[in-house]
Amino acid sequence: MPQRFRPFSKLRPVRTLLGLLLRRPIVGTSIIPLLWDGRIVLIRRRDNGRWGLPGGIVDWNEDIATAAKRELAEETGLILTAVGRLVGVYSDANRDPRFHSVCIAIEAKAEGEFQILDQDEVLEVKAFPVTEIPLAELAHDHRQQLQDYFSGQTVLS
8 A cells, every 4th residue: 555645744743842842831939928017918910900929930940939039029129038938839720811830839038119120910019918918809829829828738739
């Protein structure tokens, strides 16, 4: 039986490789920034107008702590002075409506003056006393992350 001509058969390995590279969760971090007086800093997101924890995608050649420090500075103007405890690793495919992401949530001590450096992503920065955090207005799964933080849990979900 003669073989059929398959002009795209040589592209199959490239397609397979691209599928492996592009269909993977993106790794990010969210920071629970604590000020000296116990308030927690949140950002109002430009994409949906909801409050959320500062954070974002880990860049190539960057570790989680460095990404957290960079994202906190870009989104709030604050300086990360100490990394606290690991709150959890959140990997549910539906936790972020934009794409499948794995989020590593950490507690961090922060200081400085509020300044939004990434105005494409952030509308507002505000520090909330724990009792005044707008839990019903939080983006993504940040409510769950804060609840886990307040309960003292370290979560793998």
